[in-house]
Amino acid sequence: MRTGSQHDWVYTVRETVPIDDIESGIRNSELCLAEITTNNPNVWFELGYAMAVPKEVVLVCSEERKSKFPFDVQHRSIITYKTESPQDFLQLKEKITNRIKAVLRKASEIDKATIISPVADTEGLSPHELVALVIIMQNSFISEDGVSAYKIKEDMNNAGFTDIAVSIALKILLQKGMIITSSKTDFHGNEWTVYNVTPVGDDWLLRNQHLLTLREEPKKHAIETYRT
Template sequence: MTGLDGKKGAGDCAFFVCFCLFLIPNSGNHMPTCFVIQPFDSGKFDKRFDDVYAPAIAAAELEPYRVDRDPGVEIPIESIEEGIRNAAVCLADITTDNPNVWYELGFAFASGRPVVMVCSTERTNGKYPFDIQHRTVIGYKTDSSSDFDELKHALTTRIKAFLNKSEALRQLAETDQIAPTQGLTQTELMVLAIVAGDTALPGDVTTLYTLKAESERAGLTSIGFSLAFRRLVAKDLVEVMEAWDENRDEIYKTTRLTDEGWKWVDSNESLFVLKKPSFEDLEKDIPF
């Protein structure tokens, strides 16, 4: 960011440095990481990491990280928590009810990290714990190599979507505009961007729970999200619907952009960040 004189201010540099530190883990590796949460079994899950997860993560231009494979780790629990906090994205396999997996997953959510969850058809009874039932989980089969190819593609796509959204929201939050833009405040614009990013295909919806969590992770307070969302509903740019949860036998709330909402986004495309910068571009802008 630059001032009217074209020079970077100290506050701008400090923000940029903080953002770079968010991307670059403390291990000294100059590539953002994806912290992998899964059982360590010297068997099928380790093979899944090597054959599926690591290649899928690398295809999204992140470094796959497992704490048990880091020779520099001295105190595992501290390294786990630090690795999760420093990760750009976390990947969690919740196929089994492994206590370490659930602890690390909970810590990732509490730390505000974006999490991609996967679960195979091997999971007993196929039900998820209450806290994640309304979150997106990528299911996968293990019958043939094509199943794992599909999983790799789905993982890379999902991770890239998280990275693109994080960059878009970061740049949106950096803007200096206070006055409404094309009739929307910056908080309304941010919430609208999150809904649009989560509902790319016709008929797609996102849960209100997920939307609120992502908005707060992007920097909004709970009241800030509530005000922005209510205004978007009043302006007929988003709509609220009900969906049925078969596992819990209850109704929950979902949301998506209305046709008018998509028309607004299309007409104001220039307000949204459509492409994330490469890591090389970020390195060029580091002020030291």
Template sequence: MATCFVIQPFDAGKFDKRFEQVFKPAIEAAGLEAYRVDKDPRVDIPIDAIEEGIRSAAVCLADITTDNPNVWYELGYAFASGRPVVMVCSEERTGKKYPFDIQHRTVISYLVKAPGDFDKLRDTLTERIKALIERGAALEKIAESEPVATLEGLSQPELLLLALVAGDASLLRSSTSLYSVRRSAEQSGLTNVGFSLGVRRLVSKRFVDLGEDTDYNGEPYDIMIITEVGWSWIESNENLFVIHRPKKHATAPDVKGFEDDIPF
């Protein structure tokens, strides 16, 4: 089964509870195996297992609530390896800026005050992981097409960029960091010229809008948003985005009864 490599502190406390009660069920509901290197009895050399686990993972999940050096190392390795990453951060992180390379990336914030907060996080993670799996399959299909060919009026760079932004958008008018799109496009083999041309053409066709948003620390950054015209085109040409989710080999464990053991 494909894996989701989990990057988080190991503390025999609240973070371990969050893995067992929130992260693991969410990952399994998305059809992946939740992998944490400390729980693998086959591991002899942890650093080798960590790097191999990240490289071979379908998706990585990182909790950046605390400034844990192991978490930052593994997260940086995941980015360098080109792996899709879902980042989460609880409200417990207060008054601390994210490192520069994190600031303009999507981070899922979550509360820790009640069981319902963890139910919401679990559902959000499942949907986000599914979206990244689907996006990866769609990008593979696009990469196999002829670079100079047009598909239903869009060139390969335009289609690639549209798939990247759509894969990040959970709701209509959801925005995606332009920096994040550029990085993902580079990892998919698109050159800087291809990226610039693709963005200009999508804007001219009114498939996307460019704008500005603020991050967790109130700092501005550039964003890209798919317009209603863009979403209509995607829906009319969904055959270009045909994907298959992984078969679910395991069901999420029953999480009833956790009310008395909340992962605070």
């Protein structure tokens, strides 16, 4: 166990944990961290459970991995790292910390956006369009290469919007020029579509920043990881 790091995170590592405790830990966590360099069936099971709950998951993978990722994680933003020197692991620590902070900020922002107006349009955007725009912007801090449609759908579903609301929101935001699409390919050759906010979308968010959460109180988070 390691507690009280400089970033105020709490990490708990357990060698052998009953499956019920693992599932309970996942359900009660704010997010999960999974190391997927090797094809460990226990890790894939726990990751699948976390995705089904659903929970935010930070994925890390060494560049030593040679095989392709399973389909369910190909489109997700994965932190890759080298293992050649101690500095590589310090960089990995920084990347993980920044990713966790971004994920937690995103959750707070989505919550704020979903309660702004359940019915009426907000400065030209309907509620589902506003939430979609905020989700794409917030996820851009997690993955600078763009946000996959799968991730947008997952976040909007978690916020209470249906799949059709997600599809309509993306189509309208594209028509309004607030977002744009491009293709992304990982180091295994898998390709998918990602979304980014355009300058038009940036301008809208700047004009309407009073609708967004711009500050939150720092707090300590507990993150459970399992090494199997």
